[in-house]
Amino acid sequence: MKVIMYHYVRRYTPRLPNFRFLDFDNFRKQLDFFGAKYGFVTLDEWCRYLSDGTMPNVPGKVLLTFDDALSCHFRYVFPELKSRGLWGMFYVPTLPYTERGILDVHRIHLLCGAFEGHRLLDYAVNIISKEMIPERKQQEFETATYAHQLNHEGVSQFKRLMNYFVDYEYRSQILDAIGRRFGYSFEIPDFYMSVEQISEMADASMIIGSHTRSHPVMSRLSAAEQSLEIGSSFDFLSSVCPLPVRTYCHPYGGFHSFNDNTIRLLNGFGVKFSFNVESREVSDRDRIHSIQYLPRFDCNEFQFGSAS
Numbered sequence: 001m002k003v004i005m006y007h008y009v010r011r012y013t014p015r016l017p018n019f020r021f022l023d024f025d026n027f028r029k030q031l032d033f034f035g036a037k038y039g040f041v042t043l044d045e046w047c048r049y050l051s052d053g054t055m056p057n058v059p060g061k062v063l064l065t066f067d068d069a070l071s072c073h074f075r076y077v078f079p080e081l082k083s084r085g086l087w088g089m090f091y092v093p094t095l096p097y098t099e100r101g102i103l104d105v106h107r108i109h110l111l112c113g114a115f116e117g118h119r120l121l122d123y124a125v126n127i128i129s130k131e132m133i134p135e136r137k138q139q140e141f142e143t144a145t146y147a148h149q150l151n152h153e154g155v156s157q158f159k160r161l162m163n164y165f166v167d168y169e170y171r172s173q174i175l176d177a178i179g180r181r182f183g184y185s186f187e188i189p190d191f192y193m194s195v196e197q198i199s200e201m202a203d204a205s206m207i208i209g210s211h212t213r214s215h216p217v218m219s220r221l222s223a224a225e226q227s228l229e230i231g232s233s234f235d236f237l238s239s240v241c242p243l244p245v246r247t248y249c250h251p252y253g254g255f256h257s258f259n260d261n262t263i264r265l266l267n268g269f270g271v272k273f274s275f276n277v278e279s280r281e282v283s284d285r286d287r288i289h290s291i292q293y294l295p296r297f298d299c300n301e302f303q304f305g306s307a308s
Contacts, residue, residue: 001041001049001056001282003063003275003296004034005253008109010072012308018155019113020307022299024076030304031084034062043087043205050245050272053287063282064088065275065296067211067249067260068106069096071190074197082204090201091211091249091275093235096192098213105215107175107186107253115182117154123181124161124174132170163252164217195240202241209247210234210271217252223261230265246271250293255278258293266292 001127008021022030034040041056041063048054064081066073069092081088093103102110111120162171179186193201210233212218218226230248234259237243248271250258255276266274271292278295286294 001061001065002013002038003282003294004299004302005249005275005277005296006064006066006077006299007068008070008072009066009077010070010075012278016110016113018116018192019109021072021085022305023308024080025073026304028080030299030302031080031086033303035084038062040064040086050288053284055284060281062154063092065205065249068093068215069193069198069211071193071197074193074201075166078197078201078206081206087205087207089207089209089247090198091209091247092193092198092233092237093211093213093215093251095097095214095234097195097240098236102173102186102188102191103215104171105163106191107179108159110186110188111175111178111184113156114156114184117156117158119154120182121158121161122176123152124158124177126168127177128161128170128174132167132174133165134167164220168216168220191212199241207245207247208237208241208243209249210237211249212251215251217257218262219257219259223265226261227265230269230271234269245273247273247275248292249275249296250277253296257291263292 006022008019009024009027010021011024013019039058039061041061044110045056045061046063064086066077066088069090073090077088095101096103105119162175166174198208210230212229213233214229217227218229234243246269248264248266254277273294274292275296276293277298279297279301280295282294302305
């Protein structure tokens, strides 16, 4: 089975001239491509795999997953899946619903979409002091992050700096300062799906899962902090819609993004399966050995999946 990961599936907007997204027309073309070449995993087939490891009769079928509860998933993706008789898994970070704001990870995306990466990087480096960046794991993060992304000049470095190097204690205030410097407002009321839309999708047999509370790099957190991220996210999601199965995907993805504490906590919270980012197919062995970090391909690894 091929599990495919998507983020932004939308149309171009002049307000974000440098924004990286999968154009909706290309998303539709990619679904046509997957259907013709591989076929799609049915919900029954996926349940059988989870139950006893039975793989679909046709090898290489595709399963669709969507991260971050973005409003474009409801506006574009959900109707398209329904029209084709398909289903998908949608992973929700819950802090935007409990505290009414845009997550730092998405504020970074918005800044990179609105301005040149080298300008953002230059300004950020000038206002970030040494005490704002912990020394641990810098070398690992430098080599492990954004290896498969093709970005404009300075974008990968800016994203790496803000997502992996800067201490979370300082990141929000740094982004606030950058927004003020460039005259950018992060007030976007429909950036995420609404709770009503999440509930409607769940009623239509889409699977809703946890993407933590605030989308941190979990390996940077203590066990207690990770427990809050996972537990509180499921508490909120359970109040929004029924969760027939508890499922989770690791923010950012890659083996550097989580640790043994994460896996232990997922098992303790009764999570049935979780997704990582790893460019290989799900095998029958993964159900036993890797159920909390099942592999997913990025959509840009396949025809029609390149970002606009």
